[in-house]
Amino acid sequence: MSQQRTGPTDGPDFPDLPEATVARLPEYLRALHHLAEDGHDTVSSEGLAAAAGVNSAKLRKDLSHLGRTGTRGVGYDVTLLIDQIEQVLGLTHRRAVALVGVGNLGHALAGYAGFGTRGFRIAALFDADHSRVGEHINGLVVRHIDDLPEVVDQESISIAVIATPAHAAQHVADRLVEAGVTSVLNFAPCVLNVPDGVDVRKVDLAIELQILSFHEHRKSALTALPAAVQKPGRVGMANRLGGEAVAT
Template structure:
């Protein structure tokens, strides 16, 4: 949309808004497209069709085209998309042209793993500081970073201009940590603690809860089981749901 100005309206000097405000669903898929594009680029592809890219990203091509159309028009009809150009474009929109600093709070089981996860570094982020409340952990060095006490969080967040805070503490501590991040000027939080955070307007929180993911899968397992149990049609004379907690297949059976 910028370098290749659309030939239709060439004179208009009115600018495109700095960032088209994309549908959330689209934003959530762009990183996946980006990953697929990087794979293609590594394999030497210079262009790619919506069909191909869609398959690589696990969506259908109509959705992909609609998503990309929100960014502007970077494809060539009859040919496809220029891989390198599209990478630049998506990285720009996602704000990845700047490496953002991340503070990781809670260096327990999960936090330790996150601190060592190289996927962050390779995809545009820099873990800039580690924190923990446990004095035993403070001072420990992980991946070249020394764990600091969480009391320093707000101050350091400002000093290091932290863009994103990652909370990997127990649920009980998470809200206090969030408050300190906010006090330190952080406006984006990724929360691994199984609890709801309250934050001021303008602060974005995303939550990842590993047990929740399993529970969602569990639902589908349960459903698949109940479907294969009732062979097909009528499914009559069944009024399940607890109190009786009827189980409907061998794997499911508990007390039938």
């Protein structure tokens, strides 16, 4: 590999993993926890790949970036691998997360158990609407967004979730960044402008459906047409095994 080993800094951490690999590590982690609960001590790359829904070669290459992990002829030690991935992802401690906007979606997110079980703690809820401030949700009190700087500092929050209407999202993002938040998960359907050094990930539910809509549209167009003009390599629903997933 021509991965640049820049000099002596063969540090304990892993500066550059491919972004695609990073996006898959959580998937492996989930599958590994599942395997651990089922009592497995080791997994082969083939087995873990199947559980995570990816190609086994891809999985091995992904894990190879973490350093020595597997044992040839045996496989991967489940608990060891869990530890390594959690280390790399920075999940060795529960990260505090702020949630802004306790409307329809925000309410649900505040109560979503998956955050708690996978390394995060919703540490604070915010809303701009004074009539919502003070409300109790899942053991937390909704605070006004003006309290952001104070709470962010107090709770050492670096990640925030935006679940506000789109028109408020940019303003909220600005205030979050100002308060010291450096990672944002945005559920509002809009583009956020943030300074360099701040990461934004976006989840747009309608977009996901629209992408599916395209594929539906294409499928129905194909079945409506005679199967005359079709290139050999392209379309066609050959029955290979396993599910296909359009991933992010």
